[in-house]
Amino acid sequence: MTLQPLVFETIPPALQDASDRLVLAARSPATLRAYRTDWAAFVAWCLTQDVTALPAQPETVSAWIASRLEQGRKAATLSRGVAAVSCAHELAGFESFSRSRIVQDALRGMRRTLGTAPTRKAPATVELLRRMLDVQPDTLIGRRNRALLALGFAGALRRSELVILEVGDLVPQDGGAFLTLRRSKTDPDGAGQTIGILNGSTIRALEHVSVWCEAAGITSGLLFRSVDRHGRVGGSLSDRSVARIIKTAAEAVGLDPERFSGHSLRAGFITSGAEAGADALLIAETSRHQNLDVLRSYVRRASLLKAHAGHRFL
Structure with missing residues (x-):
């Protein structure tokens, strides 16, 4: 049979x-x-x-x-x-x-x-970011926003990465911290990526994060959370909330909020690094670009005038 x-x-x-x-x-x-x-x-x-x-x-x-x-x-x-x-x-x-x-x-x-040229949003470069941080109010929401803006810039983070960060993902080290990203756009399978976060003397991202956590009483779980108008800490933020925070901060310093997006912090770190003459591979260590051609487009744009061929004769 x-x-x-x-x-x-x-x-x-x-x-x-x-x-x-x-x-x-x-x-x-x-x-x-x-x-x-x-x-x-x-x-x-x-x-x-x-x-x-x-x-x-x-x-x-x-x-x-x-x-x-x-x-x-x-x-x-x-x-x-x-x-x-x-x-x-x-x-x-x-x-x-x-x-x-x-x-x-x-x-x-x-x-x-x-045409296929993408519409580029404005990068929140280091000078712009300093202004955005300075205008944040001395409230719980202001402390959260200051921490989110600073850490998002210092880590060249996407808004989708910011909203899922947990307190334990930041591990203090001499001079900064290690930040583990458990999942991201370029790591959808969740293998995990670790980057270094410098506290620095200008942005002081880790100090702002510490102030926010202490004020909100956050010791574990999600790092960035919603805060209502009464100052009550709630649940997770959406990636759209991150975009709104960035746009509101831009508007507060007299900039057109429509020119900024949730990508502006990430683009700001990359552009600021390129303008400061940082090596593209070192920038990629933080930004985690898998395609260096994409990263080079930022570097080239930042150096269009600084490295212009006409400097010696125009």
């Missing part, structure tokens, strides 16, 4: 749910939030056009790209929207649009129309 292999005509629901969770876990929380927003926008648009959203035809996705282009959406936003629609189709068992000639041609046309 020949044994026939057991074949499921469809994947059992429980197994499919587990598979879907793994697919979603491969993406960051920020990406998933953006995907949900994009998918909801696509479904709403399909309803107004009286077309099917799932499964959608390639022509429908192409028309959606054109519609959003007319609304002034950026190239990165449009590309992410298509990725979100493709992800939703894959999870529902339909073919994605990664190989659709119609959709890919629409995306190429979009890039030619808009």
Whole structure:
């Protein structure tokens, strides 16, 4: 008797749910939030056009790209929207649009129309950061914001990294501290990365962190937490809260808050290092750039005038 292999005509629901969770876990929380927003926008648009959203035809996705282009959406936003629609189709068992000639041609046309140069936010360089720190009020919120701004700059940290830091991730050393980043954009699997944080004489990040923790009574757990208007310490901050703190600090010193973002602290450290003549590899030790070409773009931009070929004759 020949044994026939057991074949499921469809994947059992429980197994499919587990598979879907793994697919979603491969993406960051920020990406998933953006995907949900994009998918909801696509479904709403399909309803107004009286077309099917799932499964959608390639022509429908192409028309959606054109519609959003007319609304002034950026190239990165449009590309992410298509990725979100493709992800939703894959999870529902339909073919994605990664190989659709119609959709890919629409995306190429979009890039030619808009260009692909990213919109750079202003870096919070060391001089700007000092001003931002100086204007923080002498309140619990002010102490938290001062610590967050200073440590975010000193560690060239992303906002997603700041909000998950714990007190135990900072280990004091002579002259500074070791900071362990348990998970980050370039380390989604959580292998962990350790960088050095200098206290220094200008930013004094570790002093600001110590003042915040003592004032808030924080000895363990999350390092940065919400504070309500009554001065009560709450739970975790969102990465959007970090962006708002940076924008508010920029506005407080007379700068346009729209020019700054959650990335400004990280960009500020890199730009300040480049302007000070620090070696790109040493900057990368802190910034943890895996692609040095990206880092070199910051260094080159910072030295466009300092190392200009015309200094000797213009």
